[in-house]
Amino acid sequence: MRSRTLRALALGTAALAATTALTACGSSDDDKKSDTAAGAAAEAKTLKLGYFPNITHAPALVGVNKGLFADALTGTELKTQTFNAGPAAIEALLSGAIDATYIGPNPAINGWAKSDGQALKIIAGSTSGGAGLVVKEGINSPADLKGKKIATPQLGNTQDVALRAWLKENGLNADTNGGGDVSILPQDNATAVQAFAQGSIDGAWVPEPNLSKMRLESKGKLLVDEKTLWPNQDFVTTHLIVSQKFLKEYPGTVKKLLQGHIAAVKYINDDKAGAQKAANDQIKALTSKPLKDEILAAAFGNLKFTNDPIAGSLFTSAKHAEEVGLLKPVDLKGIYDLGPLNELLTANGQPAVSDAAAS
Structure with missing residues (x-):
């Protein structure tokens, strides 16, 4: 199932590569198009991915444990780093210690505000509720x-x-x-x-x-x-962000990361028992403290795993933080870049997701 899913998700990337090959033989205008396409497929030697050893980060846990990211990131080495709090993950992203991370909405908002909208982009949803x-x-x-x-x-x-x-x-x-x-x-x-x-x-x-x-x-x-x-x-609990620098330099790698992410979300929703085991096995590997079966089942039952970032709830959460004095007014316009995700979802016959402020 995993290989079929990844092959399906790779259609968009394969089509892009084919277009690049064809335009390479054309005129000067075609050469410019080819250069653009080549840039869109640029890939990194290494991707440094952050996530938490927490069940709300199940797509990351499952994606790493089942090799879904590694399978998607052909030609790119995956390196992972775990965090216990959002601010630490944001600092790692800002410093370049990691390229992308699963994280909650408020740390992402704070990172966006701290960098004047220059540090990150939200590229996919992951988890709602819980x-x-x-x-x-x-x-x-x-x-x-x-x-x-x-x-x-x-x-x-x-x-x-x-x-x-x-x-x-x-x-x-x-x-x-x-x-x-x-x-x-x-x-x-x-x-x-x-x-x-x-x-x-x-x-x-x-x-x-x-x-x-x-x-x-x-x-x-x-x-x-x-x-x-x-x-x-529905409200966002966890989503996937990437540094703007990495996204600009290696859009091809970001697209493959998203292929692995979509495959992980699909695995969770198609095989809940298998996903619970994979997530708990990864937690055990990271912390030596797996969740008890009854806790694991209850937690999974209270969470929804989705590619939709549920953007409306992010904007509302920012307003809440402002109202209680924990965030200065911030313009969140441009915090999302859902284009690569929606390309892959559409190619795989799934509905596109929105970055609209209103839920």
Whole structure:
């Protein structure tokens, strides 16, 4: 199945190569067209790809574990690097330590703002859903959160912004120093899971699989399932970005990376059991701590894997970050480059995706 999928996805690239060969024999105008086509097929010797050892990055986990990226990147060596937080991945991209990475929306927005729109492009969606507010029993409404301690993964990260925006909409305030109606305590996910189990925090707005860990292992209650706050219950959790410099210099390699990505998303949606095993095997290889079967199944069931970047939710998330004082106004026009992805999707008989601001 994998080889058939990659062969189908490669049609667009093959057609482009054929066009290049034909135009090479033409006139001077044709020579210019040939040069353009050759540039569009330019490929790098190495691609440095970042991702997280987290189930919300399942397309990356599966793509690496099943060799889908390696199969697609013919002639290019794949090197991978893992991160535990978005800001670290963005810094690596800005410094050139990596060429592309799977990442959440808010770090991508921050990277775009920090570089004045020069550092990166979002080139594909990856994951939707799988985040929310888990609390102790006895907390049944926003009003019950007054005076409580709630964790988020990191100040200004995607879940932190979501919590602050939701609190504001419900008439509650929280400052960046842990004060206000609700005390927000940014801490890494592993710490938050342990703190909730020990009773030192009252809840946390976290992504999978931490959400399922808190529910199943510590009898937490899901007060807010974030997908219920979004149109069609879709919002971006993870997407794929690439440095603009790499995209400009090696568009052919970026296109092959996207072939591997599309193949990984298809594998997940066609073979959920196989995908869960592959993702967990890769997590085990990276951390020596695979997820328990019940946590793995629950987390996968709460996530949607898609090539659609769900652009509308990114623009809304940026507005939320501005409204809670964590982001200065930023013009996100041009943050997406979905042309190569849509070429491949169309060639494979799949619908194109949109970069429109409205969901």
